[in-house]
Amino acid sequence: MRFLDLAATSAAVGATSGRRAKVELLAAALRSLDPAEVPAGAGYLAGELRQRQTGVGWAGLRDLPPPAAEPTLTVAGVDAAVDEIAAVHGPGSQARRRELLHRLFAAATADEQRLLVGLFRGELRQGAQAGLLADAVARAAEVPVTAVRRALLLAGDLRTVAVAALSGGAAALAGFGLQVGRPLAPMLAQSAPTVDEALTATGVPAVVDVKLDGIRIQVHRSGPDIAVFSRSLDDITARMPEVVAAVRALPARELVLDGEAIGLDATGRPLPFQQTSSRAARRTTPSTTGGTAVAPAVLAAAERTGETVLTPYFFDLLHLDGTDLIDRPGRERWAALAAAVDPTLLVGRIEVDGPAQAGAAFAAAIDAGQEGVVVKDPAAPYDAGRRGSAWVKVKPRHTLDLVVLAVEWGSGRRQGWLSNLHLGARDPRTGEFVMLGKTFKGLSDELLRWQTARFLDLAVERGDWVVRVRPEQVVEIAFDGVQTSSRYPGGMALRFARVVRYRDDKTAAEADTIDDVRAIHSGRVTG
Structure with a gap:
């Protein structure tokens, strides 16, 4: 399959609001993949590289070569190129990795480059979350979606499940069981x-x-x-x-x-x-x-x-x-x-x-x-x-796992450290984050030092006052309640928010949602 066609699907999914339409687009792309391309292609549609560690950071994606005029890349070719990049180690690895990365990007059209950047940065926001991909796999393979979802829970890997469904159908999915030694998503x-x-x-x-x-x-x-x-x-x-x-x-x-x-x-x-x-x-x-x-x-x-x-x-x-x-x-x-x-x-x-x-x-x-x-x-x-x-x-207090959207430079004793956190809850409908307030409470000197280094590494825009960051870091926030507020776009703000701990065991996609915040605001059970 041409990588350009997959990039076009990704862009179309991002521009589409209806769940059913997204599923149809994703299912059509899955059907078009060669069997050997399914592990990588399914991951690309979910916004993930098959290779978990590539050695390519934010800085490595600056000053990329201009895009190619004509498409030549395939899904299999891109996967092989990323494999080669991820395998680079030892002396001279930084230069060699940059050479391989630039070779890949030089062969990519503008649309393909946009998809590649999103995949390497891990922030491809096209609204194709795991639940949508599960539905799309079921549609493409013509199997019950319940069979796909159960297999996904037991296997813990969307790519593995997609390969099984598209190659072996419901019978292959039924073969997934709890395998000792292979972790499954916890309840x-x-x-x-x-x-x-x-x-x-x-x-x-x-x-x-x-x-x-x-x-x-x-x-x-x-x-x-x-x-x-x-x-x-x-x-x-x-x-x-x-x-x-x-x-x-x-x-x-x-x-x-x-x-x-x-x-x-x-x-x-x-x-x-x-x-x-x-x-x-x-x-x-x-x-x-x-x-x-x-x-x-x-x-x-x-x-x-x-x-x-x-x-x-x-x-x-x-x-x-x-x-x-x-x-x-x-x-x-x-x-x-x-x-x-x-x-x-x-x-x-x-x-x-x-x-x-x-x-x-x-x-x-x-x-x-x-x-x-x-x-x-x-x-x-x-x-x-x-x-x-x-x-x-x-718990004896309200807590939510939120995502840091930006950080303000401190003053006084905190001069030179990133201090005041801008906090956001995930909107499950859009995949974006809704700001709920700020806090600098609960931060020890050790945490201030750690978060300054962490958020400078995640920075996408460095101002004299505010550093905007990639929405990746999850932080557990305790607070006394949720109040109505016209100051923030969600119409709510956290009362007396304070940091409990950083949650490196959670991804931004697992953060609590704006619906959870609304439930607390209205006094209902959350989850």
Whole structure:
């Protein structure tokens, strides 16, 4: 397929507002790809390069050669060229990478160059999100969209699913199952301001889990092989020897566990998230959190490494010794979890039949220094990759994961540092971001130094007062409420916003939406 035709499809999708029309355009392009081009072509339509790391940064895309007059590139040719660029390493790599990049761009027409720039920068905004691509794959392959979506959840890769659907149809999609060693998108929780409202969403009886402010982990074990994956499905096994040791001590041969890893102080209270995430140089002694002791295997691993203890606490079991459990009710999964995992590795959990018990569990979690609770429907399956009403988190404050749109230079003590953040929520209809206000609260000197370097690297426009940045960095913001405001385009502003932490485990596409903000503004459950 000519790369120009794919670029034309991308431009047409971006100029089209209707979902059905977008799906038809994308499906037509998918049908036109040669089978060998589907992995790269499907990724291009989703705004992604097949190669996750190319070594090409923002600066490398300046001073590009003029566009070609005639199109000669194919989808396969572009993929091969990017492969060659991504493979460059060692002495002289910067010059060689620039040479290859310029060769590719010199062969591209103006329309093709626009698409390439968007792909390399990772900011191709054409309204073709993963949900639309799933619908388009289903249309192109003439298979049920539900089959595509389930395969996508289990495979975790749109390109793999597109290849299967277009080459093997529904039968190939049915072959996707939970594969031990291959991470799947985790089940997510809605938010509610109170446990009463959470119970309204889940119904009763319900289960209330302690919500730990740690690192979401998914642990896969197959015999002696153990892998730990982050919320964003990155392999972080090498960074978590305590987790590996704890799971290796369990009797089961095959497991897929969902949980959190968290650092504890000497009294058993959670360390600040920044210390957990950076594995600060503090050790803990056997202690308790949520009524459970730190597992001996965890402490033994920490003694060997000399690093901060990161204790895993598990709250779900997705696979056990050859049997997938994701479609089983929570009550069955959790019973299997309790039988397979040492009690010292389980998240604190209680079953409740009303607001009084749930409220007491919430208060106990907060008193223990935890982040809050997650109220769960025990009859619900594990809905991988979804944020439904079966799990509802409750924190003692409003928080949203927003995207930084610009940053202002500080003054006084903060002179020379980028300080005041411009915050935006994602508009799911347009893919753009709606500004909700600014904040410089909650920033330590360490964070100020870090964010100054980070946002200068993301800068697209540097002014004397404001630095505008690519909308990529997600930050968790706590606030006291949402008020009506004519100052910002969304008609709302956050009250007393302050930074909790930066979320490097989330992409901008996973940030909270303007609809979530409107729900808080109107007093409804969010998610």
